[in-house]
Amino acid sequence: VDIASHSPELLRLCADSGLLPCLISDLKKDDPLLQMASLEVVQDLAATSHGLQYLKEVDAIEKAAQLLTPPADDPLGSLTQPGAFKFFTGLVCLDTAGVRWLGEHVPTFLPALMSSFDGLEMSSLFPVVVDTFCMVASRPDGMKFLLDHPSHGSPAFTAMKNAIRTAPTEVRVRCLDSLCSVFRTPVCDLDQATVTRVETCWYSAPCDSRMSTAELLWQVARQPFMEVRQAALHTLAAMVAWPFIATELLSLSGFVEYALDRRTESERAGKEAKYELVKQLALSETVKTSLDAPIMMKFRLYVREGPLFVLPESAVKTGEE
Numbered sequence: 001v002d003i004a005s006h007s008p009e010l011l012r013l014c015a016d017s018g019l020l021p022c023l024i025s026d027l028k029k030d031d032p033l034l035q036m037a038s039l040e041v042v043q044d045l046a047a048t049s050h051g052l053q054y055l056k057e058v059d060a061i062e063k064a065a066q067l068l069t070p071p072a073d074d075p076l077g078s079l080t081q082p083g084a085f086k087f088f089t090g091l092v093c094l095d096t097a098g099v100r101w102l103g104e105h106v107p108t109f110l111p112a113l114m115s116s117f118d119g120l121e122m123s124s125l126f127p128v129v130v131d132t133f134c135m136v137a138s139r140p141d142g143m144k145f146l147l148d149h150p151s152h153g154s155p156a157f158t159a160m161k162n163a164i165r166t167a168p169t170e171v172r173v174r175c176l177d178s179l180c181s182v183f184r185t186p187v188c189d190l191d192q193a194t195v196t197r198v199e200t201c202w203y204s205a206p207c208d209s210r211m212s213t214a215e216l217l218w219q220v221a222r223q224p225f226m227e228v229r230q231a232a233l234h235t236l237a238a239m240v241a242w243p244f245i246a247t248e249l250l251s252l253s254g255f256v257e258y259a260l261d262r263r264t265e266s267e268r269a270g271k272e273a274k275y276e277l278v279k280q281l282a283l284s285e286t287v288k289t290s291l292d293a294p295i296m297m298k299f300r301l302y303v304r305e306g307p308l309f310v311l312p313e314s315a316v317k318t319g320e321e
Helices: 008-017 019-027 032-045 049-057 060-066 077-092 099-105 109-115 126-137 140-147 154-166 169-183 192-203 213-221 226-239 243-251 255-260 268-283 285-290 293-305
Strands: none
Touching (some): 008 049, 019 032, 019 060, 049 060, 099 109, 099 140, 109 154, 126 140, 154 169, 154 213, 169 213, 169 226, 213 243, 243 255, 243 285, 255 268, 255 293, 268 293, 285 293
């Protein structure tokens, strides 16, 4: 694969020698271990335009797409499905492929991804499909690609919001980090129509709780588990750049007081995560136009003092002492 990746001529030599066809044939066998190994190896070949074209010509892309939706009666399908999603997740990041390429050449990818969110919060596949979805959704072209699907990507956000409430800690953190990566997409890179659809289809996606997304994340950010709390604070900091989310956060009773209260965090990791949130609030144009000048001065002071600033404690000495 390393040799074939250098040029079309070398790829053709490797193909004529029988080495590449042998590797591709492993992908088409019924042995899940061989299929997973083959997928992992040909990932590097897909990073080149001639390699990707070759994989398409020999039906390797089509076979990988079939692994996304194994037959219901296939007991080994759950072994190859995560590897197939990881393979196509890798293609999203490549200059040779990308989101639109997947939409044109692998039409089953998005339906398979969306259907995988149904009732999977406790499944071992769930973290994989969350990573896949957010890898696509964190790109401006990927956002539009997902929003154009009939489901608009809403099932993914519903599943992640439910998982943030009830799933094991590792899965909760995974979902929070994924949401953070999606909302770190610069709003300035998106048109207003896309921003509106993100609000209505993703941010406002229904879940088992009646709380809004902002309320849910703020609640998690006040829980006693540092790993989850830190991830929630990072996610809130990323979301503040979106005007409609910043507006909702400011409307939550007690949120501004919470943001300015350093006593809510006692560990270094928590203090630094909280500082990131306050810094983004201080930089937000929405926040600047919504809050009074004295409160904005407190936000700027918080930022100047840094994340590890300790409030001075005063003591009164009596005559008896």
